[in-house]
Amino acid sequence: MTNKKILITGGAGFIGSHVVRLFVNKYPDYHIYNLDKLTYAGNLKNITDIENAPNYTFIKADLVDAIEINNLFDKYGFTDVIHLAAESHVDRSITNPMDFVMTNVVGTVNLLNAAKTAWKDNMSDKLFYHVSTDEVYGSLHDDGFFLESTPYDPQSPYSASKAASDHFVRAYHNTYKIRVVISNCSNNYGPNQFPEKLVPLFINNIRNNKPLPVYGKGENVRDWLYVVDHARAIDDVFHKGNVGETYNIGGFNEWTNIDLIKVICKAMDKRLGRHEGESEKLISYVTDRAGHDLRYAIDANKIMNELGWKPSLQFEEGIEKTIDWYMDNQVWMDEVTSGDYQNYYNKMYASH
Ligand code: NAD
Ligand code: TYD
Numbered sequence: 001m002t003n004k005k006i007l008i009t010g011g012a013g014f015i016g017s018h019v020v021r022l023f024v025n026k027y028p029d030y031h032i033y034n035l036d037k038l039t040y041a042g043n044l045k046n047i048t049d050i051e052n053a054p055n056y057t058f059i060k061a062d063l064v065d066a067i068e069i070n071n072l073f074d075k076y077g078f079t080d081v082i083h084l085a086a087e088s089h090v091d092r093s094i095t096n097p098m099d100f101v102m103t104n105v106v107g108t109v110n111l112l113n114a115a116k117t118a119w120k121d122n123m124s125d126k127l128f129y130h131v132s133t134d135e136v137y138g139s140l141h142d143d144g145f146f147l148e149s150t151p152y153d154p155q156s157p158y159s160a161s162k163a164a165s166d167h168f169v170r171a172y173h174n175t176y177k178i179r180v181v182i183s184n185c186s187n188n189y190g191p192n193q194f195p196e197k198l199v200p201l202f203i204n205n206i207r208n209n210k211p212l213p214v215y216g217k218g219e220n221v222r223d224w225l226y227v228v229d230h231a232r233a234i235d236d237v238f239h240k241g242n243v244g245e246t247y248n249i250g251g252f253n254e255w256t257n258i259d260l261i262k263v264i265c266k267a268m269d270k271r272l273g274r275h276e277g278e279s280e281k282l283i284s285y286v287t288d289r290a291g292h293d294l295r296y297a298i299d300a301n302k303i304m305n306e307l308g309w310k311p312s313l314q315f316e317e318g319i320e321k322t323i324d325w326y327m328d329n330q331v332w333m334d335e336v337t338s339g340d341y342q343n344y345y346n347k348m349y350a351s352h
Contacts, residue, residue, distance in 0.1 A: 004030045007078040009063065009111070010085030011035070012042035014193040015131070018231040019082065024050045026235070033076055035059045036085060037103075040342060045332060046192045063107030066114070073118035082238060083111055084131045086162070089196055093158035094290055104161035105168070112172045119178070128180045129238050130169040134223070134250065134296050135159035136184060145299035146184070148246045155291055173244055181241040183234065186250035186298045189318065190227030191325040195337060199319075202261060203326045204333055206268040206279045216288030218258030221295040225251035226318035229311045236307045250298025251311050258283075263316075267323050 006023065010016035011034030024032050036042045038060060050056055057076075061068050063085055072078075085107065087093065087100045112128065119126045137146040138153030154163040166182055173180040189199040202212050233249045241247060255263075265279035272279075303309045313321070326333060334340075 004079045005033065005077055006030055006080045006082060007033045007035055007072075007076070008082045008084065009035045010042070010083075011058075012038055012044050012046060013084065013088070014041070014046075014190075014197075015188055015227055015230055016084040017043075017046035017192050018190070018227050019084065019234050020047055020056075021050055022228075022231045022235060023082075024053050024056045028055055031055050031057065033057050033059055033078065035061050035063075035072070037062045038342075039087075040339075041088065041194045043192075043194075043336060045335070063110055064102050066110040069110050069114045070117065073114045078115075078118070079125065080127045080129070080238075081111060081115055082129045082131065082234065083108065086165075087158070089194075090135075090156050090158045091196070091289065093156055093161070097157035097161075100157050100161040104158075105164045108165035109168050112168060112178065116172065116176050116178055123177055123179060126179060127238065127243070128169065128172075128178050129234070129241075130166065130180065130182045131234065132166050132182055132184045133159065133162050134184050134186045134248065134298050135293065136163040136166055137296075139293035140295040140297055142295070145297045146248060147299050148184075148248055148302055155293055159293075179243045181237055181243060181245060181247070183237050183241075183247045183249050183303075184298075185230050185233070185248075186223035186225050186296060188227045188230050189224050190322050191329070192332075193227070195333065198257070198260075199264065199322060200326060200333075202264050203268065203323055204337065206265065206282060207272070207327070207330075209282065211284040212261060212265075212282045213284055213286040214257060214261060215286060215292060217285065218256060218261065219294075220257050220292060221254050221297065222257070222260075223250045223252070223254050223297050224260070224315060224318075225249065225253065225311060226313045226321075229313060232312070233303060233309050236303070236309045240307045242306075247303040247307070248298045248300055249303055249309075250300040251315070252298075252300065253311075253315050254295075254297050255315075263319060264323070267320060271323055271327060 011020035
């Protein structure tokens with residue numbers, strides 16, 4: 001095993017924290033550098049269990065700052081990049097698209113430029129891995145699946161910014177010969193997700209007896225994957241993926257929003273000792289999201305057949321584990337929703 005120095009971006013966020021944990025624990029010979037701006041979605045409390053590991057370093061930095069990113073490559077000599085940092089919430093992209101252009105597009109190009117400069121004398125043992133989303137493929141109707149060859153057709157400012165960043169990554173491979181891989185994953189759920197996304201928001205609202213805002217008729221379909229299974233897939237793509245290729249990652253696990261919400265309500269009724277059907281009464285149909293994609297569904301056969309990856313958890317088990325985690329970590333949830341942790345980090349880093 002080589003002594004890699006892997007830069008993981010966005011490691012204080014939801015998926016990134018699971019990837020950082022997996023790599024720090026599984027590969028003691030690698031050094032993991034977690035670069036994160038600590039936006040509202042970044043929380044170092046997601047990774048307290050590995051923060052003192054000898055093979056781990058946290059770097060607070062903004063990908064939009066090109067000079068700082070170049071300096072960090074000089075300082076640490078990163079050998080590989082796993083790029084997850086992004087603005088990730090579709091609803092926020094509708095109200096503030098420019099944040100998404102800056103972090104997701106400009107930030108990704110800054111990172112590519114820094115890698116291109118730092119690695120110019122020897123590209124052969126370096127890898128730039130871009131973690132992307134199935135939303136770049138657009139919206140499906142009742143049948144069919146997204147394949148790696150499906151043409152891009154992004155419909156929201158978020159997916160447009162992720163599509164643009166994917167295109168830049170491929171363009172840098174073609175033009176400058178940077179060795180790249182890309183993966184496009186379906187919706188993740190699990191511990192440590194910021195409670196603006198459907199699953200943690202609804203768990204928290206049920207716990208607090210607050211309305212559950214279902215967009216439109218709740219008929220939109222998403223393909224859900226447990227976050228640890230995504231992190232395992234990222235490990236496989238990083239180590240076994242073919243350079244220049246794309247891998248779709250998904251759980252073959254499609255749910256309409258309303259059916260998924262009913263599963264959560266039922267499990268929460270049990271967990272809270274409520275009568276069955278009590279939490280469902282909190283469902284409140286609200287105005288639909290603008291341009292709401294109808295259906296996402298991933299064909300994950302390539303990564304399964306070529307890299308031997310498969311999801312480890314059935315959905316019912318994954319959702320139970322997820323609910324248990326949020327119910328057992330109410331301090332985490334309360335701090336995140338109150339913004340306490342952000343005030344703390346703003347103060348903590350103000351002097352740096
Ligand atoms: P998240 O919003 O939970 O975390 C994003 C992290 O990036 C945060 O820690 C944030 O502080 C950091 N960040 C944001 N802007 C930054 C900047 N300018 N510089 C440095 N750091 C910055 O996101 P997530 O859900 O964990 O998603 C991670 C990646 O996976 C994203 O690229 C996303 O597009 C992709 N993805 C997410 C899902 C999903 O269901 N959540 C599915 C497929 C792909
Ligand atoms: P979300 O978790 O925001 O992920 P994405 O939009 O990236 O798929 O939303 C998942 C689905 O749930 C999506 O169809 C929008 C819907 N949704 C609601 O109905 N109500 C909500 O409050 C939220 C946050 C999402």
